[in-house]
Amino acid sequence: MSPHAAAPSSPPPIVEPAPGEGGLVIYRASRLEALLDPFRRLLDATWPDDPLQAQTVIAAHPGMKQWLTGALAKRMGRQGVIANLEVMLPSAWIDRLAQSRLGAHAVALPRWQRQHLRWNLYQWLGDTAAVPGLDDPRIARFLDAGLDDAERSRRRYQLADRLARLYSQYLVYRPDWLDAWARGQHRYATAASADAQLAVTESRLLAPLWRRAVREIGSHRAEVVAELIARLQREAGQGEARVSVLHVFGLSHLAPAELAVLRAYAEQALVALYLPDPCRDYWGVLGEGAAADWRRTEDSLIAAAEGGDWWRPARHELLARWGRLGQHFFAALLDGDVREDIRHWRDDASPAPANRLERVQESIRQLDESLIVPCAGLDEEMADPSLRIHLAHTPQRELEILRDAMLDARASGIEPGEMLVMAPDIRRYLPLIPALFGHPGDPREPLPYHTADAPVAQAHPLFAAFLRLLALPASRLGAAEVLDLLSMPELARRFGLDAGALDALAELLAESRVAWSLDAAHRGGFGVPALAEHGFAWALDRMIAGYLASDESGEAAQAMHLPDGTELLPLPGLHGEHAAALGALDALLRQVRRLLTRSTQTLPASEWAGYFEELAEAVLRIDREARPARDAWDALKRIIASLRTETAAAGVDPDLHFAVAAERLRSALASAPARQPFLLGGATFSGMVPQRAIPFRFIAVLGLDDGEFPRHVDDGGLDLMARLRRQGDRDQRFDDRYLFLETLMSARQRLHLSYVGEGVRDGQPRNPAAPLAELAAVLARADAAAGEALATAAPWRVRHPLQPFDARYVDGRDPRLYTYHAGHAALRAATPAMPAAVPAPEAPMPDSLALSALKDYWRDPARHLLQRRLRLSLEALDDERLPMNEPIEPHLPRFDSVARRLLFEGALADPAWHPEHAPDWLRLDGRMPAAGAGEEAWRHERELTRLLADALRAQGAVGESLERQRLPIDLSLDLDGRPLRLHGQVDGLLAHPRGGLQLLHLALPRQDANTGRWQDAALDFGKRAAAFLDWLAARLTLPADLPLRYTLSTRKRDAWADALDTADERYRTGDLPRAALEARLGRLIGWWCAAEAHPLRYFPRTSWAAWRAMQAEDATEASIARAARAAWLSGWQRTGERDYAPGYAALLAGDETWAAGSPALRELMDFARELAAALEPGLEPHRPPAGEAGR
Structure with a gap:
């Protein structure tokens, strides 16, 4: 048969060769x-x-x-x-x-393989003068002698690796060039080119370097x-x-x-x-x-x-x-x-195409674009799932849309093993896939799957831990970073840290006030003053000193004066249970110090392999019972050993800077394994690899975004093949386009194509990849030929909503939009109309309640509800949990207890108290900023302390005895027939000069940033409620005839504090019965119990702002809403209550903004009115403000 004979209409004949016939x-x-x-x-x-x-x-x-x-x-x-x-x-x-x-031995002679050849090139590029003719001026510019050793070595390796890739390509596609270069013809490839830069690239870089390689290494693949x-x-x-x-x-x-x-x-x-x-x-x-x-x-x-x-x-x-x-x-x-x-x-005998996908395939098969024109009506085309282009807002939405499409395909009879999902950059989706599809290989999932072409680093957490170690020399070594590193299972196992030890370590790091850096020298490397404070060496010294000199007081010991002249304040409160955490931190920091030292060195490649093997053994330990962990450990050891084996195969042991050795390991971990299974059962998620187009009933391609596909390889202007092409050359752009064609022809029933087609923030359209745009244009022309209705509808293009729970997925109006999510699908059911208010059931009254838990709710209701009742913690998001930086502001945080301690250590006892320097426990424990800022912070704190002491003296609250007392609380209450035991303790009790006790409440004044004047602090609902609870509990516990005064550290006597003292006098005289106090306490406990049923009715600062606005004679609901929003939302140089770290209020309230007329604002106002009445110390019937503002 001639090569151009017509195709047969029956099964093709079989050529049976005679012996020796070819x-x-x-x-x-x-x-x-x-x-x-x-x-x-x-x-x-x-x-x-x-x-x-x-x-x-x-x-x-x-x-x-x-x-x-x-x-x-x-x-x-x-x-x-x-x-x-x-x-x-x-x-x-x-x-x-x-x-x-x-x-x-083989055509792929070892020394000519890219992974080996690059090390020879690396050696030669280090001494270009020794390579005759190698004088391309770009080499000198790229490997500038003025660069630091790390950067210059890294660039040299990158250039060597890129040249090795080019030569490997030329061995296959340009053997004639290589042969000419080896013979000394340095202008062979560009002889007919007028491009001077191409000529320089050939004659002064590629050709002389190749000639050196041939002389050193010998025969190569092309010759063989x-x-x-x-x-x-x-x-x-x-x-x-x-x-x-x-x-x-x-x-x-x-x-x-x-x-x-x-x-x-x-x-x-x-x-x-x-x-x-x-x-x-x-x-x-x-x-x-x-x-x-x-x-x-x-x-x-x-x-x-x-x-x-x-x-x-x-x-x-x-x-x-x-x-x-x-x-x-x-x-x-x-x-x-x-x-x-x-x-x-x-x-030649294909049946008539039955759907959109088959029409496109048959049109290519027969070279007839008219076959794409649909013959069915609009409804049939809208319902046709065979070929669709999906526009999503994010990669996660692409996967959510894909999951529904795969479940729909499975419902139609396509099994997971007949599904293939590809992406030009599959790494973009790998972290998201388990969240939507479950664990790979789990047969219990509705869509079992496995992944191919995944980077080695994503195969097991062990690799991520090793990569974290490689990144440490470039890191600031922040406290949170080190804690996270030690929390990784491989490191925690190596250093013997269980969950309790990690919690203890987190507490130690927070209490030591370590921020970042290993030591003073490490900090100085970042261009800041080389101070030891707030570094790990400083913090570790404090911890060890505290462990060795621990006592029972819990207070910081006196400063230690070391022989080198430095002062050190031991960290108090360390005992035997901290030994494991302290030892683990010390062991890790020793390895980090050695790693930082190594990171500045240049060593032979074989020595680097030995060092990294030692590092892995010293810092990482796997679970030997787990097969995946053992496989990952063996793979990591092979990758590390490749530094030795690759260079040995090249016949060299080059001196490498740490930066080069680390980059080589990182690139090995970032690459896909050379051999990995492709078809393992279940759906397959893989990259787009040339010549992988095999038939599947369902094929999806994600990430077809503009600029992502066809993929582009940057050759840095060195690749002559990119400019001097021939027929049959490989090119990433052509490979990807043909792969797209093969993909389209390999889909048997459904082809799902998607890209990020709309900006998630601005809603602006995004362009698809060029091949996808070309397919869309052909489909659009075919629809236009079929009629205006199809041209307008474009049934193959599906624009998806931003959210997966959008009502369009469940209203059934568009057959292209559907969901298999059980929660979203439930929305199909008719929802009965909700009444205006549906009271949630209140939690049952407990038998016992801690006073601290009760006060926690009134101080911070959002944190209390989410953390203590729903067990939802955001502490890991707390900005202050482990600070990223040392203190630099010329004042201390307002919530710190420095002023309280200073008061009782001297300021109250000595009216002339005015120390020039901060005490050791403050100066050396890391709270103070350095240098001048620290001196200013001390002056600020000293002035604040004196103001508090003067205010207390002015109120006659300072007596001879300044010993603080704690009052145990154990009250049995009867709350409407339900017994409850309230237990805990009240702190801050002092003897009052006029007899009895006083409950001291330190309210820190604020200093105006413009005028410098001090202003008394205002008490919002949270502070009032907590103080009132302490007063009620103490008053009900103490003997009825013992005076209990309330002292607030303000310069002006507070009316609310006076009212509490008046109530105390009435209680002692019998005018105010005990039952009235118990009833008031019971009301606050009852609201605490009902808090889950009314989560949005109380936020201390916002509720107080609303209440204050309600007191105005001209108050309106709009003015109250403005006041509430001003307290709730952040503004210029102020943080709103919603944005208090770590975010409990924002999580609890969601998007609520207390708009005028909203049910949430009315509930907030009503409860503020009730709470204000409950906190009224006079215990008189509450009189609403004139006009009942806001009603």
């Missing part, structure tokens, strides 16, 4: 599975005489190898057996053939392949046929040299190629003369494009835009003798 036979089909029948029949017809001799099959890629053996087994049925097939990749087959013919071809041709000419039949399955590209090997082999034996060909015609190459003309025209277009893209009209636009890689491959096949070229009969 030739190249091509079987084509647009459906890969259609090639299985001729493949199986030819296998049966060509079994070797020796039953133990295997038949050799070359598969395009490992995924094709897996699919081919599985598909053949299915074709054989239950009784059939597939055995004695040796399925190999093209490179492995050529290597073995070369070894058998030439006696060479050429020798192999010549050897095969000599054998054929001499009639020395020593080869068996060869089957080649699934290829869509071969390098010219590899194709030449097949042709030479075919001179001795039959070589059968089973090729997926998207088009049943020959891509416009219809005759020998036409083929030659086509190739000449293509060469001229390539030359004119000068490395850019070029356009050539064809009978199908998509084939013209996407098919260049395959077109060049099939054209190259026709350059030589082809014994038979047979098209599968199904391509």
Whole structure:
């Protein structure tokens, strides 16, 4: 049959070669599975005489190898057996053939492999003067001697690696260039080019460096392949046929040299190629003369494009835009003798397409775009799921949309194992997939799946831990960062830290006030003053000193004066239970110090391998009982050892800066494993890899965003092939376009394409990738030809809402929008109208209640409800939990207890108290900023303390005894017939000079930033309620005749404090019964109990602002709402209550803003009115403000 004979209309004939008869036979089909029948029949017809001799099959890629053996087994049925097939990749087959013919070890000679060659290049680039002719001025600029050692070494490695990649490519596609360079022809490739920069790149960089490589290393792949071809041709000419039949399955590209090997082999034996060909015609190459003309025209277009893209009209636009890689491959096949070229009969007798996907596929198959025009009506097209382009707002939404589409496909009978999901950058989605699809390989999930092409680093947490270690030299070593590092299971296991020890360590770090840096020298490396304070060495010294000199007081000990003249304040309160945490921190910091020292050094590669092995052993420990952990540990050890093995294979042991060694390890961890399984059962999530297009019933491609696909490889202007192209060259852009074509042709029932088509913040449209835009344009033209309704609707384009719970997914109006999420699907049910208010059930009254828990609610209701009742903690988000920086403000935080301690350590006892310097416990414990800011902070705190002392003296509250007392509380209350025990203690009690006790409440005044004047603090509901609860509990506990006064540290006597003292007098005289106090306490407890039923009615600062606004004579609901919002929302240089760290109020209230007229504002106002009445110390009936503001 002629190579251009018409395609048969019945199963293709099988070529049965006579012994010793060769030739190249091509079987084509647009459906890969259609090639299985001729493949199986030819296998049966060509079994070797020796039953133990295997038949050799070359598969395009490992995924094709897996699919081919599985598909053949299915074709054989239950009784059939597939055995004695040796399925190999093209490179492995050529290597073995070369070894058998030439006696060479392999074509891929080790020193010429990229991972080895780069180390030789690295050596030579370190001494360019020793390489004759290597004087490209860009090298000197890129490797500027003025750079620091780390950066210069890193650049040198990057350049060497990039050049190694180029040379590896030229070994396959430009052996003539390499041969000319080796002979000293340094202007061979660019001889006809007028581009001066290209000429410099060749003659002063690539050619001289290659010549040095050939002299040092010797024979390379291109030479061995050429020798192999010549050897095969000599054998054929001499009639020395020593080869068996060869089957080649699934290829869509071969390098010219590899194709030449097949042709030479075919001179001795039959070589059968089973090729997926998207088009049943020959891509416009219809005759020998036409083929030659086509190739000449293509060469001229390539030359004119000068490395850019070029356009050539064809009978199908998509084939013209996407098919260049395959077109060049099939054209190259026709350059030589082809014994038979047979098209599968199904391509000529295809049934009529039944849906959108089949119409597009058939139009490509027949080179007829008119076949895409829909024949069905709008409703049928809207319901057609076979080919859709989905526009999402984020990658997460892409996955949410995909999950629904996959569940819908499964509902239609497509099993997970028949689904493939790809993305140009699969790493973008890997962290999100488990959140939506569950754990990989879990058969209990509705969509079991596995991942391929994932970076090594994402295969196990061990790799992430090691990467964190590599990043430490460039890190500030923040306290939170170190704690997170020690919390990683591999480190916690190595240092013996359980959950309790980690909690203890977190407390130690917070109390020590460590912020960042290892020590003073490390801090100085970041261009700031080299101070030891707030570094880990300083904090660790404080911890160890505190552990050795611990006492029972819980207060900081006196400062230690060390022999080197430094002062150290031991951290108090350390005991035996802290030993594990302290030891782990010390052990880690020792390794970190060694790592930081190493990070400035240059060592031989073999020594770096030894050091990183030691580091891993010293810091990491896996769970030996877990197989994945053992595999990850072995993989990590191999990656570390590659620093030694790669350079040894290159015959060198180069001196590497730490930056180079670390980058090599990081790049190895960031790459996908060279060998990893592709088809493991369940759905497959993978990257887009050339020649992986095998048939699936459901195929999805995510991330088809503009600029993401086709992918672009930056060659830095060094790659001559990018500018001097030839037919048959590999190019990332052409590879990706052809991969998109193969993907479209491989989908059997559904093709799901998606991209981020709308900005999540601005709602602006985003462009799709060029191939997707080209497909959309073709579909749009087809719809326009079918009618205005389809053209307007574009049923194949689906714009998705921002949220997965959008009502459009459940209203059933658009068949393209649906959800399989149980919670969202429940919205389909009719929802009954809600009454204006639905009271939630109140929590039952407990038998016992801690006074501290009661006060916690009134001080911070959001934190109390979420943390203590719902067990939802946001402490990890607390900005103040472990500070990122040392204190720099010239004042101390208002919530600190410094003033209280200063008061009772001297300020109250001595009216002349005015120390020049801060005491040791304040000066050395890390609370004070350094230098002048610290002195100003001390002056500020000293003045604040004196103001408080003066205010208390003015009120007559300072007596001879300043001993603070704690009053145990144990009250049995009867709350409307329900007994309750209130227990705890009241702090801050002092003897009052006029007899009895006083409850001291320190309210810190504020200093006006503009005038410097001090203003008394205002008490909001939170502070009043907590103080009132202390007063009630103490008053009910103390003897009825013992005075209990309330002292507030304000310069002006507070009316509310006076009212409490009045109530105390009435209680002691019997005018105020005990039952009245218990009733008031019971009311506050009752509101605490009902808090979960009314979570938004009380926020201390906002409620107080609303209450204050309600007191105005001209108050309106709008003015009250403005006051509430001003307290709730943040503004210029002020933090609103909603934004208090770590975010409990914002989480509890959501988007509530207390707008005028809202039910939330009315509830807030009503409760503020009730609470104000309950906190009224006079215990008189509450009189509402004039006009009942806001009602």
